[in-house]
Amino acid sequence: MANKVRSATLKVVAGLATVIVLAVSVIMLTLTAARLDVATVDVGALPPASPPADMSISALPTGTYETPAIFAFRGGSWNDTRHFASTAVLVHHPKGNVLIDTGFARNIDAHLKLISWIQRSPHSKGVPAVDQLASGGIHPGALAGVIPTHAHWDHVSGLDDLSGVPVMVNAQGKRWIDAKAAGTEVINSFRGVNYKPYDFEGGPYLGFSRSHDMWGDGSVVIVPAPGHTPDSVVVFVNLPSGTRYALVGDLVWQMEGLEIPAEKPWPLRRLIGEDDDEVRKDIALIRSASTRHSEIHAISAHDASAFRAIPVFPASAR
Numbered sequence: 001m002a003n004k005v006r007s008a009t010l011k012v013v014a015g016l017a018t019v020i021v022l023a024v025s026v027i028m029l030t031l032t033a034a035r036l037d038v039a040t041v042d043v044g045a046l047p048p049a050s051p052p053a054d055m056s057i058s059a060l061p062t063g064t065y066e067t068p069a070i071f072a073f074r075g076g077s078w079n080d081t082r083h084f085a086s087t088a089v090l091v092h093h094p095k096g097n098v099l100i101d102t103g104f105a106r107n108i109d110a111h112l113k114l115i116s117w118i119q120r121s122p123h124s125k126g127v128p129a130v131d132q133l134a135s136g137g138i139h140p141g142a143l144a145g146v147i148p149t150h151a152h153w154d155h156v157s158g159l160d161d162l163s164g165v166p167v168m169v170n171a172q173g174k175r176w177i178d179a180k181a182a183g184t185e186v187i188n189s190f191r192g193v194n195y196k197p198y199d200f201e202g203g204p205y206l207g208f209s210r211s212h213d214m215w216g217d218g219s220v221v222i223v224p225a226p227g228h229t230p231d232s233v234v235v236f237v238n239l240p241s242g243t244r245y246a247l248v249g250d251l252v253w254q255m256e257g258l259e260i261p262a263e264k265p266w267p268l269r270r271l272i273g274e275d276d277d278e279v280r281k282d283i284a285l286i287r288s289a290s291t292r293h294s295e296i297h298a299i300s301a302h303d304a305s306a307f308r309a310i311p312v313f314p315a316s317a318r
């Protein structure tokens with residue numbers, strides 16, 4: 001009798017072990033290199049832009065967090081530690097200064113406690129955007145607005161230091177934030193965020209179906225890209241020199257996502273709840289736009305090397 005029980009137990013254990021090994025193997029397979037097959041899309045002519053001569057752009061790096069490349073894009077290596085940038089971008093414009101994303105706040109340690117343990121990785125803190133701006137003579141109250149590329153913690157933490165500044169969100173994004181969806185814990189922990197909703201009332205833009213022209217001169221144009229999260233956007237910043245940036249947020253986490261191209265690993269996409277089809281469509285559009293129009297430089301929000309293209313505040317590029 002005892003032998004029968006032992007034999008049955010061994011069979012159950014062996015079965016479980018097989019299932020676990022199979023599951024781990026399948027998950028590991030989803031991390032291996034696989035070039036994403038995306039089409040080349042006709043994105044049309046370069047959209048008109050007449051940025052004022054004294055418009056400029058600056059980067060405000062506020063810190064980084066470590067992520068092995070294996071978790072950043074398919075085919076990345078476990079041994080290749082990427083220091084994910086958490087950087088705000090200042091667009092200086094005579095009609096108003098705008099921040100795109102905010103980076104880490106003074107209070108980043110408290111914000112990290114609000115997110116799930118699986119998202120926390122070793123981070124290093126720089127100077128928060130609010131303090132960088134102040135030392136460069138820009139009072140946060142004078143900001144015309146903040147445009148988050150989306151409302152995840154690493155993009156909105158700095159709102160904590162920018163109380164009262166208008167936070168530009170589109171209607172679909174605001175619904176997602178108001179639903180207190182997973183990933184919105186930090187933004188929803190802030191009291192009295194001064195949301196400034198906007199519509200995509202403008203026409204198609206480089207293959208994206210709709211657009212919002214911030215100042216009406218084509219210098220800062222927001223398009224919907226609701227794949228990473230429902231509120232995700234791409235912000236095009238078009239400088240007087242003719243250089244253009246596509247700030248793609250977390251459409252991809254590192255530039256390999258656009259360059260190979262390669263998706264984020266499957267378990268991470270499921271954890272976040274990404275819309276894979278939308279992300280693939282937007283990767284195709286950004287790749288096609290920057291291939292056809294050499295003026296356009298895409299920058300992934302967490303790729304520190306891509307940010308080298310933008311001078312660090314108080315330096316700026318026009």
Ligand SMILES: [Zn+2]
Nearest residue numbers: 152154155250
């Ligand atoms: Zn992010």
